[in-house]
Amino acid sequence: MAEPVADLKRTYDAVVIGSGAAGGMACHVLTSRGMKVLLLEAGKKLPIEAEIRSMQWPYDHPRRGQPPADHHALTYPEYNLRTPPYGVGFEKYKHVHSYVGRNDYVKNIVVDERENPYTGTNYAWVRARCLGGKTNIWGKLALRFSDYDFRAKSRDGYGEDWPISYDDLSPYYDKVDLYLGITGVKENLPQIPDSIFQRPTKLNCAEVVLKQSLQKMDVTLTQYRAGVTSDGLKHNKYRSKCFGRGACERHGGCDIHAQFDSPTGLIYPASDTGNLTIRTNAVAREITVDPNTGKASGVHFVDSLTLQDYNVRAKVVIVAASTLESARLLLLSKSHFYPNGIGNSSGHVGHNLCEHVMGGGLVGQAKNLIGKSSTNDDGRPGGFYIARFRNLKTKNPNFIRGYGIEGDAGQGMFPHIVNSSGFGAEFKEEVRNNRGSYISMGAFGEVLARYENYVDLDPQVKDKWGIPALRFHYKFGDNEHRMLADMKQTSREMFEAAGFEVISADERILTEGASIHEVGTARMGSDPKKSVLNQFEQSHDVKNLFVVDGSSFVNSSCNNPTWTIMALCWRSCDYLADEFGKGNL
């Protein structure tokens, strides 16, 4: 595939900033509608199969899968105690990564934290700068949102409703399912509407026990709904069907691309239309504005390697740089027309930041599985998901909204070792006998969208390219803490009811940001005073400016965001292409 070189003298129909789930989807939809698109990605195009090496055994890796000793991945305590650039004790590391950078296979995918500083309240911000962004290593839980989310304010009075309902988005979820592939089982649950599923994975024995036990509590446990093609996709030559190697579970990423990633799922097929040009190593620093019309005119970017500045012109600018980077770019784009940043007449850009609060982590043991012979429990893209059960038919007195629980049971490659002091023959035998008997899970709950939770630009600190850093003003509130208490207690009750012995319980609330599900910094709405975008993720202020990533979300739901980012983006880009064709942009 010969890749065209970016032509900075022409005016593209559209420029897309960011190549993750949203940017990839924008490229797919717009190029298929015949628009000439330039895609800007801040990072490199990596030889991704060589990075991920999905099936490499630990003993075939020079450090058993660990990154070089001068690379350091931050831990939750370090996030809680320090802020960038981390200070004393960290000088000895050549590279510092976010907590996801714990293994050698992702060290070039996630950013170097010191090149990309941020300030303010403690936040575990995970960024991936490379073609495809975080989709190269995402957790792949692919859930739909429902009217419990889109109409949340109508139900409990808090926050804002979305300017769309499930019926508006449902046809686009279907398109995403069919174009990218998803595995799961139909459950007919209103809080996680069914997708058009391919061949499902299977639950193992401890998971079946938990599922049956939960049925008595009117709670549904279902197979992990993974954004993975289990039957293959005839229309996509870049992706194989899943062969159950379980590699994605062990260290993230899939070198046969059964797991959705933006490059093979969206960007390469878009390139094949002949309508897409990709410019990597392009760090956007400003959306430029036509001084006569006030419309967006293009993007000012810096080459991440040469540090040289460039301008590119486009008729439509589409921001898809991730929730936090997109907000940063809008705020950076100050001009005579837009002194507070482009598209920010409402003052809501950067505000209403929300994500998922993680807690209630639990390890249990199924005593009847001790000493059993081995089973292949990690030959699948995921274990189980327990759908939200709070505040659906009844009201919880302590908190609003809800949480879902992810987990899995059985034997992994590296044994789960509970014994923290033992040694010798007994210890070895205990590890062996217990290897397939553990079950673990953890909850993801909705963080309420609050205006007071926001990001802005730091007045002093700049990144490696001289671009002002983001400053966080973000804390969990009372609702999240009360929800966490329920997560911990209810998870324990679930295990005990299923007959599992609780082996260990994580009492922590994980650091803000740890979910990597941040959304909401340029929310949609029908009132331009209280929102940044309309229902088509189009700026209320600048009609040829669209923000198509998680920024547009009105709340975070407790369901994982990626599938909704892509369904919304598809819908918005259909509208965009229609309007472009009519000359309305």
Add this chain to the structure above:
Amino acid sequence: MSTDSSKTPKYNRRQWLKGSGTVLGASLLPISISKTASAAKTTATKVETAESIGRFLTPAEYAFVDELAEMIIPADSHSGGAKAAQVVAYVDQMLRESVDESRRTDFREGLRLLDAMIRHQSGKSFVASSPDERAAILTVLSNNISSDLPEARFFREIRQLTIRGYYTSKIGIHDDLDYRGNTMIDEFVGCDDPPEAHKT
């Protein structure tokens, strides 16, 4: 994908096992226990040897750690232990490559303290002590593992390194735990498939 069954890790493991005993045994011959029992006396000259062969641990320390790791995860009737899995090589590499100089210093000091403990108890060095004498000392360390004393910190370190090194080795993954994953499968395995059907 049934043609891929010849490439499954299980088959490779069987092949590998046939040769492993002799190969691994041979590699350890130059630093056998009998020769290194008195090596502590000649540490000063051996340090250069360790560096010249690219190791952090001196030959005496290397033999010490080899024995120590084997005490933590020993061979049994089911599978080889830390020695057969060459855990000591992994430990040496992790220490050698660490950017934390104090980690190396602390480890070396830990070895010295452990040796002093066992000499205090049995009058012999660790490598010269019987398995029971070694186990008695490690039991004391295990029972006091959360202490902040350097002895306890050292035990935590060597125990973690041994666990990590052993269970990421061929012997740990395949022989001891009989791990069945990381292979191409035609159909996802679940509880409705009797586990017995997946034995070969």
